[in-house]
Amino acid sequence: MMTRRLRIISAILVALLALSGAAAQESETTVPYVQARGFNAPVLEGWANQSTDENAQFHYAEAKATIRVTIVAADDPLAAAQAELAEWLGAEVGPPVFSDKVNLADGTWQVFIFDIDAATTASVMARRQEAQVIVISFVETSPEARTVMLTLAQTDDSLDAATPEIARALTELADFNISQLQAVGTVALPSGDWHVHERPGLSAMGMIFGNDSYIALQEGALADLAPLADAWNRTLLGFFVTPDNSGYLALGLAAAFIILGLLILSYFWRARSMRQDLALLNALAEEDD
Amino acid sequence: MKTSYVETVLAIIGKDLRIELRSRELISVMAVFALLSILVFSFALELDRAAREEVVGGVLWVTLIFASLLGLNRSLAQEYDQGNLDALLLTPTPRSAIFIGKFAGNALFTGLVGLLLLPLMTALYGMNLLDGRLIATALVGVFGFCAVGTLLATMTAQTRAREALLPIAMLPLALPFLLTAVRATKGILTGAAEWQVWFQLLAGITVIYFVLCLLLYGYVVEE
Amino acid sequence: MTNPLVEFYSFMTFFAGLRESETTLTIELESKPMPPLLRALTVATVLGFAATLYLGLFAAGTDIQQGDIQRIFYIHMPSFFGAFTAFGLTVLGGVLALARDSDKWDKIALAGVEVGFAFALINLLTGAIWARPIWNTWWTWDPRLTSAAVMCLTYAAYLMLRAGIEDANRRRAFMSVYGIFAFVTVLITLFIIRIVPETIHPVIVGASPQNAQGSFEATSGVILALVPSMVLWLTLMPITLIWHRYRLEERREGLDRLKLKALSD
Secondary structure, eight states, rough: OHHHHHHHHHHHHHHHHHHHHHHHHHHHOOOEEEEEETTEEOOTTTTTEEOSSSSSEEEGGGGGGGEEEEEOOOOOHHHHHHHHHHHHHOOOOOOOOEEEEETTTTEEEEEEEEEEEOOEEEEEEEEEEETTEEEEEEEEEEETEEEEEEEEEEEEETSOOOHHHHHHHHIIIIIOOGGGGGEEEEEEEETTTEEEEEEEEEEEEEETTEEEEEEEEEEEEEEEEEHHHHHHHHHHHEEEEOOOOOOHHHHHHHHHHHHHHHHHHHHHHHHHHHHHHHHHHHHHHHHOO | OOHHHHHHHHHHHHHHHHHHHHHOHHHHHHHHHHHHHHHHHHHOOOOOHHHHHHHHHHHHHHHHHHHHHHHHHHHHHHHHHHHHHHHHHHHTHHHHHHHHHHHHHHHHHHHHHHHHHHHHHHHHHTSSOOOOOHHHHHHHHHHHHHHHHHHHHHHHHTSSTTHHHHHHHHHHHHHHHHHHHHHHHHHHHHHOOOOHHHHHHHHHHHHHHHHHHHHHHHHOOOO | OOOHHHHHHHHHHHHHTTTTOOOOOSSSOOOOOOHHHHHHHHHHHHHHHHHHIIIIIIIIIBBBTGGGGGGHHHHHHHHHHHHHHHHHHHHHHHHHHHHHHHHHHHHHHHHHHHHHHHHHHHHHHHHHHHHHHHHHHOOOOOOOHHHHHHHHHHHHHHHHHHHTTTOOOHHHHHHHHHHHHHHHHHHHHHOOOOOOHHHHOOOSOOOOOOTTTTOOOOHHHHHHHHHHHHHIIIIHHHHHHHHHHHHHHHHHHHHHHHHHHHHHO
């Protein structure tokens, strides 16, 4: 009777264990992030993953483009961006040909474009966080083209196309007027619907997300601009820093240990005071004798 | 001659009613307290119409529970101080009959205060609380927490710091009633259909608590 | 007695007076030696606690959204279930104390409240400390937080009420009844997410409410660290602590009897 009941109970336990194991297996999903030094960058599909423990890096051979996310100890975003590019590319990095500021959900980002040499153009977003600067850069090294990625604050929020910002980027970076381009409609990418403007040898794409315009420009004929724009946008929106709150963890552990410790110590205290009472009783009994 | 269960219960209720009719001690204290509490709340909260809809249920139930605490304390303390309960326990009265008798008296007084509050709050807060569903909710809620209250007051009346201990012991246990009754009231006032769910929950909790009290009362009066 | 932990433990209990000293006393407190099972349980609890801490703090990966603070969860949720076991033993103790007029079960009920109260406090405090970086506030009057606080207060009321009753038989009856009723607040805290859906408290096992904030995925790493911790806090932790507390209460009663005897002599 007893053994049968035990058998049933152990069967239930084994079944429960198997179920929880299966559940654990099922909920195991591959986290689509590269984790490096406390930050997380989304893994870009179709790009070669060159990430290390120090930084997240993806390369797109067809367009000779690389997206790289890193954190450097610095105070000034511009200096940090220049130093980071210089170290990475082994080239001298002069002043940016374009710089601006934009507010995204996670803070204020500095936007820089550097023309490093005839072939290389770097688009950088940098944000200071405490004593560190997060640098997200897009570098394109093809001599046939100059590709630029920009994030600009939307100037007219009644529009659902990034036209004014594309116009600004065109005039400031490529000496072109948007009227010289032809609007060729929209292209649907995973990141959203992008408006495309084109003329031979020049293409511009723009998308509104929140109150910001995401823009991609390409001078010269190279590969399709769309996957580059999409990857850049995914990196910017998907990137996040894992908060450092180990201090709170220590506090929580301390609280748990203090309460448990007080409970157990109170056992000892109470036992001790009982011993003292007992000793007193003994002393009284001896006095009586 | 053997008195039946129902007769015993009725005798206890009748005794409490007679005491009350002569002294008018309990109901007047509870009613004045409830009235003051309603006034204090309406001054303290300075409510506009939208906010009133939100909080009127809470005001009603908090007032009722505090008023019932006053009544319960006195009702049970008087039993012990005058030796009534000891006398009752000497007779072969079923303990559950004593519980039902004392509980019925308390629920009756608290229910009366509740029925007094509804038209009063209707006038003071400018919203119609004289709704059949709301009266039903009020009666069920009062029924439930008076059951727990009678049990706990019987316990605390036998301790030294009875006035202080009853609220401490009762308020946490009255929370399930407060939670469901306030939500049912709010649902009825705002015309939300979910009031029925809350009302059913309230009724369910009331039944569970009442049965528990009935079963356990014997243990708290026995020496 | 070759295990150094057992040695250390017996030294500590001897030191603190949990065990009788060798000196002869004219008045002796009859004290039972620590049962071998309790000894084994104590060692298992200490080792298990260390092991689950290792699993939660080092073996499990860091949650990339919440950071390190997510690890507090391996104590936060198990401590509630530890309180659940302890308060459940109080109910069992209450029922048996009433049914059998048993002082033994009344002592278990009291020990359950003390241990459960400590666990519930750990649960509340770790929750508040987690909420600070995740919800950006130490405390919010969320339905589940409120009911957990009310649960703590109910058992604080139990201890206050118990201290206010002098007569032992009356105390046993009253506190058994109160302990049974108080468990309703534990059940409400457990099920309130199902009853009141507008809580922001996340549910880890099962679907979180729509507006839950700060939930995280129960990956196999989380489950690996969580399950042993849950088992430990559900069983070994409360049972070992309650047993020790029970023995302490037994000794206290023996001492009280001796005091009465000394007074009457």
